[in-house]
Structures are given as structure tokens and as C-alpha cells.
Amino acid sequence: MMETKLNKMGALRGAAGTILGALAIVSLSTAQANAGDSSGAAALRSSGFSCKKSVGNTGGWAECTGKATWRIESDCVAQADLRNGWYGQSGGTVRRSAPECRFSMRKITVETR
Structure with missing residues (x-):
């Protein structure tokens, strides 16, 4: 019984880690995309x-x-x-x-x- 509870807790921690990792990747990708957009817009404005x-x-x-x-x-x-x-x-x-x-x-x- 105790072993089953520990397995479930380990699985939950693993799932939470996977979700947090995915969120970090999405956040980083979004930040990089937004940074690229602003420099791209500045380049377009400077090109006329x-x-x-x-x-x-x-x-x-x-x-x-x-x-x-x-x-x-x-x-x-x-x-x-x-x-x-x-x-x-x-x-x-x-x-x-x-x-x-x-x-x-x-x-x-x-x-x-």
C-alpha cells in the first residue's frame, strides 16, 4: 500500500516536471520570437x-x-x-x-x- 502511494507521488512529480519544462521552452521560444519581431520591425522601418x-x-x-x-x-x-x-x-x-x-x-x- 505504501509502495503504491510512493509510485503515484513519483509519477505526479515526473508529470509536473515535464509540464514545467514544456512551459519553460514555450516561454523561451516566445521571448525569442518577440525579440526577433521587434528587431525585424525596426529593420523594416529603417529600410523605408x-x-x-x-x-x-x-x-x-x-x-x-x-x-x-x-x-x-x-x-x-x-x-x-x-x-x-x-x-x-x-x-x-x-x-x-x-x-x-x-x-x-x-x-x-x-x-x-
Whole structure:
């Protein structure tokens, strides 16, 4: 009986260690990704890539100037966020429509890679 309790406690400690290890890896990966995003955004700004955005009730647009690969994310109310496909822009100014929300749009974000 005592041996069974000890085995269960050991298994719980092992599971807790696995979960904590996984959380640490995810946290580290997220921190590295965020650090990469901020330096990438700074590099894009310094290279002359910039965007103007406009949001209406259920739709919007982004007009970007410069060179980058980008897409628009629509932050929708009462539904999942929507994204359009990646667009490789080699220069100049391009205006693209944001994916339309069914009910209402909070904001749009221009994502780059």
C-alpha cells in the first residue's frame, strides 16, 4: 500500500516536471520570437517600409510603401481574427483590403516576415 502511494507521488512529480519544462521552452521560444519581431520591425522601418491603416465598421485597408513581405490581420469582434495571404512587395505603394469581419472590426495589424 505504501509502495503504491510512493509510485503515484513519483509519477505526479515526473508529470509536473515535464509540464514545467514544456512551459519553460514555450516561454523561451516566445521571448525569442518577440525579440526577433521587434528587431525585424525596426529593420523594416529603417529600410523605408511603412504603412497607413484605415478601419471602418466591418472592413478596412492598409497602404504600405517600400519593400517587404506582408499581410493584414483583422481583429474581429465575436469571431476569430482573419488574415489574408502573404504579399511580396518589391517597392512603391500598394493598398490592400483587410479581410472583412462579420460583425465589427476592432483594428487591423500589418504583419511582416
